[in-house]
Amino acid sequence: MSARFKAGDRVRVRVGSPPGHFRTPAYVQDKIGAVERFHGDYRNPESLAYGGDGLPRRPLYLVRFPQSQLWPKYTGPARDQLLMDIFEHWLEPA
Amino acid sequence: MREDHHDQPHAPDHPMTEFEWRVDAVQALLIEKGVITADEVRRAVEEMDARTPAQGARVVARAWVDPAFKARLLADAKATIAEIGITVGFDATIVAVENTEKVHHAVVCTLCSCYPRGLLGYPPDWYKSLNYRSRAVVEPRSVLSEFGLELRSDVEVRVLDSTADMRYLVIPVRPAGTEGMSEEELADLVTRDSMIGVAQARTPALR
Amino acid sequence: MTRVHDRGGWPGSGPIDKSEHDLSWWEKRTDAIASLLMSPEKRVMRVDELRRAIEDMEPARYEQSRYYAKWLHAIETIMAEKGVLTREEIDRKVRELSARR
Structure with missing residues (x-):
């Protein structure tokens, strides 16, 4: 699959708790971050978790979030960041 | 049977x-x-x-002494680690990240306990604990402080939550006063915790 | 609603217990069995399946279980799903082995 986003793009994490297995923690859902890097295409864990083949592979990104945007009570400096690997189908442009 | x-x-x-x-x-x-x-x-x-933090320490020590190796490590960790005769197994893609005087990485897996076990071996108990998994992302500086690591406020803390197939290896900062040390001596300074990012590498004086 | 394995920022989390123990032979063996089942040569199970079976544990049990007890539970669950082993078989084998001692 061709990657929809590139490094630097602003993205919002989709909100969802689909039945079954997924790898997008609640604490980043609906949050806005920036693509740090594109890792490549990887098998989809939501299919692999139920014996599927995980195909088609999905683009996977490292996404960076300012900590202060994730946690209203974050006490550290504004420069602190959280980075997480997120599949493209969990991201939308922001 | x-x-x-x-x-x-x-x-x-x-x-x-x-x-x-x-x-x-x-x-x-x-x-x-x-x-x-x-x-x-x-x-x-x-x-x-046979997979132990000593393997990771060899990788880090080489990266400290050989900038070209470090550049390759940051670009493609698995292939670069293989250059020094270490195979990291089948189950993940190792990604190396570099700590500097200005940026400090620490690694957690909030959803389970993903860890670069192909390189470093079994994760420590605390890494798998619910408290580490909960707190490392929301109050990393307090967590690091519990490990005895106090970071200045002008250092950017970057917490990596390993949610997919990437297994992050932190390259700690090379300690001051280690000029002229051999690669083997340097590897002795690289602790498991420094490669997870909850500690700095040891300084020679504390050996 | 946040599920039990989704721990990031979980409220009420306390200090981190930094004590460590060397894995027992039993824990290592559970790890080894899972690794073999997930190896490219066998691929009887995927790590994603292991995770899913752990996440589906009853929440209180998830929080109380030791790490490799969760893995063993997941191995049993996935092997039962795939028709490789049944729980009854395992129970029977436990009785058989323990009677021998």
Whole structure:
């Protein structure tokens, strides 16, 4: 699959708790971050978790979030960041 | 099939727990059904035992002394680690990140306990604990402080939550006063915790 | 609703217990069995399946279980799903092995 986003793009994490297995923690859902890097295409864990083949592979990104945007009570400096690997189908442009 | 498939004796005065019996039973059944062999299990344990933080320390020490190696490591960790004769296994893509005087990375897996085990071996108990998994992302500086690491406020803390197939290896900052040390001496300064990012590498004075 | 394995920022989390123990032979063996089942040569199970079976544990049990007890539970669950082993078989084998001692 061709990657929809590139490094630097602003993205919002989709909100969802689909039945079954997924790898997008609640604490980043609906949050806005920036693509740090594109890792490549990887098998989809939501299919692999139920014996599927995980195909088609999905683009996977490292996404960076300012900590202060994730946690209203974050006490550290504004420069602190959280980075997480997120599949493209969990991201939308922001 | 051998009556006793154990390669290590049971401690004679240690009563087996329910958990131990079940592992025994599952292994025996998987062997009976031809899914695995006792020998494969023994070898898998040995292979995992051979993966230790010392392997990661060799990688970091080489990166400290060889900038070209470090550049390759940051671009493609698995292939670069293989250059020095270390194979990291099948299960993940190792990604190296570099700590500097200005940026400090620390690694957690909030959803389970993903860890670069192909390189560093079994993760420590605390890494798998619910408290570390909960707190490392929301109050990393407090967590690091519990590990004895106080970072200045002008250092950017970057917490990596490993949610996919990437297994992050932190390259700690090379300590001051280590100029002229051999690669082997440098590797002695690289602790497991410094490669997870909850500590700095040891300074020579503290050895 | 946040599920039990989704721990990031979980409220009420306390200090981190930094004590460590060397894995027992039983824990290593559970790890080894899972690794073999997930190896490219066998691929009887995927790590994603292991995770899913752990996440589906009853929440209180998830929080109380030791790490490799969760793995063993997941191995049993996935092997049962795939028709490789049944729980009854395992229970029977446990009785058989323990009677021998």
